[in-house]
Amino acid sequence: MALLEARSLIKTYTVDHRAITVLENVSLSAEKGEFIVIAGSSGSGKTTLLTLLSGLDHPTSGQVFIDDREITHASEEDLAPLRNRTIGFVFQSFHLVPSMTARENIMFPAELTGDPDAEVRAGRLLSRVGLTAQADNLPSQLSGGEKQRVALCRALINRPQLLFADEPTGNLDSENGKIVLAQLIDLKNEHGATLVLVTHNPEIARAADRVISLKDGHLIG
Template structure:
């Protein structure tokens, strides 16, 4: 099985005033195509920073990230954005839906950026699949937290990404709603054959993964088969 994500000697350093703060220290690991890969660790361990670097949302201070066969350090910001839109999906803790757009308009955004003619047709189909067929014209403010995260899931899968990054996808949800969202996430992931990279503090969620990477203080403690 080939790798969809390769990370080599990755470091992230923030400079402020006369001091430097190293968030990530010399990380090396890989994610294979089709696997579910979780990144766990306490608050402040660098999980979200690492996810952002792997997805090309931020630039590393040193080291290399290869995503879907492209070395991110060699791409311009615009090229990274195009790669993300074509080949990746995102699910965030705080949903990140645009408040002035309806559910179906939010889901259609990645396809509209690609000038996909069937954007709304595919968006409607996915919203029906996540149980929101009767809510497609509702705005985020008219939806519960669980419903908003369902919209975010539909948006993440609508462009049929090769890899999906999920940052604490149940962090703002109660336990019961969170369990339903995870069930949906894994069902959609299996159906689409997507690689899934999850940042989570939820060890029960991490146990559902093929592999778990443990971070502490910006360093890898261990990588294990779960």
């Protein structure tokens, strides 16, 4: 059963009065629990596709469905609870709140939903990724690998059905990248979530259930 479905997505931007098509007629689906990689070189349109699939941007034409609900033209007001409860995000640049501790960063999405167990579940996730000792550290006191592990925990705190990851190991050295990827896959499996990950790294692509390749905005495999 498809948790995520995209139908005939087209994305066009206007630059200097010229229309530039970044994505051309892209369709795909992802089943519950599946790990899909969107692969392609820089400029292939893979990050644009991720923003459309996650509702962070709207296509010029086409449709996106999450759990049979069309989000293509949903308002920000309608999308906000969907993003907080159904979707988790992991970005290349961490996006942690500088003034919050590791624990507080993880708890934040759960606190927005009024979850009384936010602190307990944040503690469990910190333990799961080996960061209990760093729970009260600010982001400035964490290494790059530690920051990304905090970001993973934050993405999973509300037990989302769908995880989007944009080059999650792009700012890490190879050793930390392997650790973060392994933990991301393990946590995704434990939660039964669907993972859609953008990367140009063939080693990461080999770990996926399925690879969707883009070239110049077109689906090639």
